Amino acid sequence: MHKNESVEHLSESGMIGLGWARSGGEATAIFNSDYLAADGIDNVIHVLDQIENGNIPPLDFIELNACTGGCVGGVLTIQNPFIAKARLQTLRKYLPVSRNPIPKGESSYIPELYLFDEIPEYAPITRLSDSIAESMRMMADIQTLKSELPGIDCGACGSPTCRAFAEDVVKKLICVDNCPIKDRHENEGECEK
Numbered sequence: 789m790h791k792n793e794s795v796e797h798l799s800e801s802g803m804i805g806l807g808w809a810r811s812g813g814e815a816t817a818i819f820n821s822d823y824l825a826a827d828g829i830d831n832v833i834h835v836l837d838q839i840e841n842g843n844i845p846p847l848d849f850i851e852l853n854a855c856t857g858g859c860v861g862g863v864l865t866i867q868n869p870f871i872a873k874a875r876l877q878t879l880r881k882y883l884p885v886s887r888n889p890i891p892k893g894e895s896s897y898i899p900e901l902y903l904f905d906e907i908p909e910y911a912p913i914t915r916l917s918d919s920i921a922e923s924m925r926m927m928a929d930i931q932t933l934k935s936e937l938p939g940i941d942c943g944a945c946g947s948p949t950c951r952a953f954a955e956d957v958v959k960k961l962i963c964v965d966n967c968p969i970k971d972r973h974e975n976e977g978e979c980e981k
């Protein structure tokens with residue numbers, strides 16, 4: 789990464805802001821106890837299945853973080869997520885609750901950046917192909933490639949798991965050589981990126 793010599797001071801965080809980086813932090817920030825917070829992609833998928841099956845209690849807020857522990861466990865973070873979480877807890881102790889005071893005459897403070905003019909459209913990002921036969925073939929290729937990968941989910945390739953990496957390779961978004969752990973071998977087909 790390039791080193792930025794003049795770092796612009798954009799914001800200051802209080803307890804709430806720092807807490808956002810761990811699972812449950814967003815839910816805590818809304819000061820409501822009727823929430824569910826889950827982290828880790830497998831747990832998130834289980835919760836979404838339960839929601840789809842209508843098998844959850846009534847809640848006001850659901851916080852789902854694909855990364856283990858929340859943002860502290862994100863891809864390319866250099867600290868162990870559990871140690872990072874412990875550090876955050878220590879840092880939070882000495883901070884005010886918030887450093888974003890509500891401007892005078894306003895009932896809340898929502899930066900313009902967070903406001904949408906239009907509702908975002910659904911994008912079928914998990915669909916492999918419009919053709920079921922092609923999707924089945926790609927699914928089989930993903931399984932085969934996944935079984936050939938180290939399976940340690942280290943994230944060094946930029947994908948959160950070896951399964952996600954295999955999917956991106958089969959979709960020709962990245963080359964199989966992007967896994968620095970696996971021995972170099974011939975990629976299936978041409979890589980477009």
Ligand code: SF4
Nearest residue numbers: 941942943945950967
């Ligand atoms: S770098 Fe290789 S071993 Fe690590 S997550 Fe990516 S595919 Fe898996």
